[in-house]
Amino acid sequence: MKYDIIVIGSGPGGYIAAVRASQLGKKVAIIEKYATLGGTCLNVGCIPSKALLDSSHHYYDAIHHFEEHGISVEKPTFDFGKMVERKAKVVETTTGGIKYLMDKNNIDVYEGLGSFEDATHVKITKNDGSSEVIEGVNIIIATGSKPSTLPFISIDKERIITSTEALKLKEVPKHLIVIGGGVIGLELGSVYKRLGADVTVVEYAPKITPTMDADVSKELQKVLKKQGIKFAVSHGVSAVERNGDEVVVKATNKKGVEVEFTGDYCLVAVGRKAYTAGLGLEKVGVEVNERGQIAVNNHLQTNVSNIYAIGDVVKGAMLAHKAEEEGVVVAEYLAGEKPHINYNLIPGIVYTWPEVAAVGKTEDELKEAGVAYKAGKFSMRALGRSRASGDIDGFVKVLADKNTDEVLGVHMVGARVADLIMEAAVAMEYRASAEDLARICHGHPTYSEAVKEAAKAAWDGKPLNA
Template sequence: MVVGDASLDIDTLVIGAGPGGYVAAIRAAQLGQQVLIVDKAELGGVCLNRGCIPSKALISAAHSFENAQHGEAFGITASDVKVDFAKTQEFKNGVVKKMTNGVSGLLKGNNVEVFNGECMFINENEARVFNDHESPRYRFKNCIIATGSRPIELKPFPFGGRILSSTEALNLPEIPKSLIVIGGGYIGAELGQMYAKFGTKVTIIEGLDTVLPGFDKDMTNLVSKTMKKNGIEIHANAKAESATQTDKDVTVKFSVGGESQEITADYLLVTVGRRPNTDGELGLDMIGVELDERGLIKVDQQGRTSIPHIFAIGDIVPGLALAHKASYEGKVAAEAIAGHPAVVDYKCMPAVVFTDPECSSVGLTEKEAKEKGFNVVAGKFSYGGNGRAVSLNHPEGFVKIVAEESTGVVLGSQIVGLEATNMIAEMGLAVEMGATLEDLALTIHAHPTLGEIVMEAAELVLGNPIHAIAPKKR
């Protein structure tokens, strides 16, 4: 109860309840801090409500539909397979509700106070939180800003009507007959391929020379190949120029190599990146929190901003915009506030994409390792040499391991194929603990499992593979 305009005292204010904010709040509370977390939308942020979780639920449904249609290799023929997309959306929404309810329970169980509303700094030590019913002031000792990001909106393609951001694309009431995607990064690739598996005619317009820029060409080539099998048309090195829409469709003009083209579809999905939520009424400029030229908050290795007791984490600070990065940074910030010597170390930060096949990477690529001056040994073992992958009828893909030549210490790994997003965890542990190729090769992996491919890849790089012909020594 606030008397007049007096301020309530708390230890730590967390602004934003996404995967960075709620994790930071829980960890801070575990360390004995009195915590208030504020978010104007749902608990769980974009990730749980409009990003990671709902998209993976729909992707899982799309895989199920595709598998039901194409079981011929196993001697299974299913006729008249249909999708009730309303029930698919109901499944997705149920997953989201279960996860967000879980976050609510965790916050409550850790005695974190939750305020559903907006937050505005009054000064470096006070903030007002408000909604339609109340507007208390809080005096805080420390603050963690975790306000996340939003889709970038391009002037020629303003969101609305038939022009969608990822948020609207996840909530369509029915499967579109056709879809244009501007941007072949991880969001565009995932959602485009998901709808293609449901039967949508998808066209991807990408400004660079491949989908999933940033991943190894050997990996993206496999994804592109599967996309084409799904009927996706990819225009690389293309420039999207304009769009006109009616109440029934949207037409996009674009050019490739100076040649103008035009395409019409039910919807246009624009996925060209995300913008940090550092503008608006939060008041960062008023209290002097320093931003860079991209609107990202400048922080040190503990997440401290230019104001030492105010921290920032997640999509609003430099680095990859990843949910697990935000969660990691949230723990570091909470521990720093508690006086622990915690600092960020991104050496083992994995990147994963839920395309078909899945892609994942951790540590250094072979190119990056060489650029850093390492003498490198590297090799990759094919999924096609693994009994489990073949029995699942998914022999496409590989595990690549990059190691230092003299010591055998694992520097990084890239995996493309079935369950690559799960398999990368073992390689992340290997990089984190400074494991060697021999450590991986001597670790007994159960048979028949996909995990064996890691062991086989390590043996291949060592020069003594069992289930592959050893490469000739130079």
Template structure:
């Protein structure tokens, strides 16, 4: 066995803490430096708390529609303080669990801001002063922070996603700047909880970069929910008035004013490297702030690794965790590489949306002859029983080899269903493989099987005109 190495992991988010635990499992001596709370953005102010709040909004929405099932609920009300407290309890359980895991694996945790002094030294400034840690390897896992735009600096009137997940009260009128996944997840959540919501998006439609057929379903849903979605719109500034906030926007060259009580800015996130001391070891970032790495997560300094949001797109927790496992294995002397065919993306809108692998247009741009199959949830017995029949599963396949290239879905619980699609692509499965696999009935994953059959115009539960 290779000699145990001393490793400092800077950042304890889903990239950093996963890396630290795997390093310990592989016999390395690990120190984790965290400037805030274990679990990073994801567990504390991102993925987990947002999904907890979204679940509450979805439950309220379902209760409101329960009369269709013969269930009458009267006097339903929202206690915002209690909701936020419950959300915090979910977060506390998970972050506490991370702390126990690190302790049980023998990882030392040091709280404070880390600065790289040289390739074998990290300085940490915490509430008890400064300390210096010597090491053989350094793993940078500092994550990202919300991006502000000029004229909309974060504060009392302008929330980032962090403040939106801990409201003191429900805003009557919420203006969301940015129609990407964070903006739509939170905007739809607030609409379900009772706020009037307006979304302004700089591009021609919602969720730029996603499958347009899926996006159309989300855009229709926003219309049904009475969310005012304004495309090709740029937020220019705002003023506080007695009746609330007046936000100036520009839509296709024309000026317009929108009144609201709260602004939520969700135009993206930027990698965090402030104060890290990258220049001291000859490292620098590339636009928009990523540190270049190879497929073993090494930077150009051989014993310094970089994982998670700061290592490049996609800025997703599960991608960061995978990179953490790769870096840990390499440090421990294994010949591991970041070698994945796809990274799934899940969007907790209403309905949910999920995507993995190539878009249809992307595959065509690579010169691949493609064929697609689509199956609607309107034809799914399970979806009907859930009263959630909007959406579909769409499979993009190679017309010559039948290999699954991409799967894009919108509808009930598709954030769970996408796992089968990701496995299929990683294993090089064909649509025939999916179609021949028996799927339990009545379940939502049957839509995957039928979409695979639809590629060959053989779906049983929809009619496809013979070619």
């Protein structure tokens, strides 16, 4: 069978690329080695983690916040099995939706491992050992990533686990040790802390969420510490050992002193790495960089002209929404259109509670680049909406060019900021000034008023409610 475009991998980048290409009149096939579509994000990443975050958040609220709202209930209990069952149903519904989209857009789906025979032919090896070869004028690699580990850690998938196993545990840990204070570690650590586990986060860098704005990291750590999560920053892990049902993590702190953490589970959340195993890139000469990522140009085209790569398998933030945008860009480019993607305006989000969201430059990045800037900050505590809901932690910070007032970065900690950040992204896409944001009438009472106030603080230093 011959296609205009073959997509290898059905995660957010792959399936969106396939849909957009089909919408633009291309004959498309998609290859997925697993039985369900959707890749890491839908099956063992974004979607199941958010399902557990929401379930555990409801339970935590019932225990800690219902009473202050005048709601009296008997001491709540939870059925962890039902939480996991609900998570599985959410995943099943979502992945089923991808299958529907494939059918609706007349995209042929092949189940099996896709590997290059040559630049235009892909061999599909099925689970039963049989295989077939299909031909594509252009091929898009969207095979995503896998959890990383440290060289001396042996992941046994039972007690020493990755995010994949953490999403399908049979029990709530007594003490979960999380190696890595990034997004994945903090989100899953939050889930199990809310459900009663002791949680200790061990982070090599001097702050959690190391790539985010320093104010954000400081505020998030303060709030999560208040919720009971323990932190050991500036700790370099040197060994992880399992003895029966016990796991010991050894680390060296910034003073050079070795310390030990003992728990019953250890989640290794030190990032992810591009996944290209089995693709046969060497057969066609597709180049990869020193980090194992596929090298691409500004059009996401590899050194082999008809082969493209998107998402976690190429450089950049490993985010589902980044992969989706790249999928659209490649599909439209192959259809003769002139799409663009602004990598500076891809939001980063942490789905703890309060949530964290950011877009654009951090203060440290502006300082390093020598950009003259001004900052405006507004506390969520000062909002009527926050007081009404009881979600008073956090702030919004707007960074703007000191000379032109153009918004250069927005950083948020607070309720629903995962959704709120898009106000900033839209403003920055159109190169709005802090004054522009400050002069837009925002509904009252809403969390979004914090954006208006922080923008006014950046523009003229005079927020109205602080």
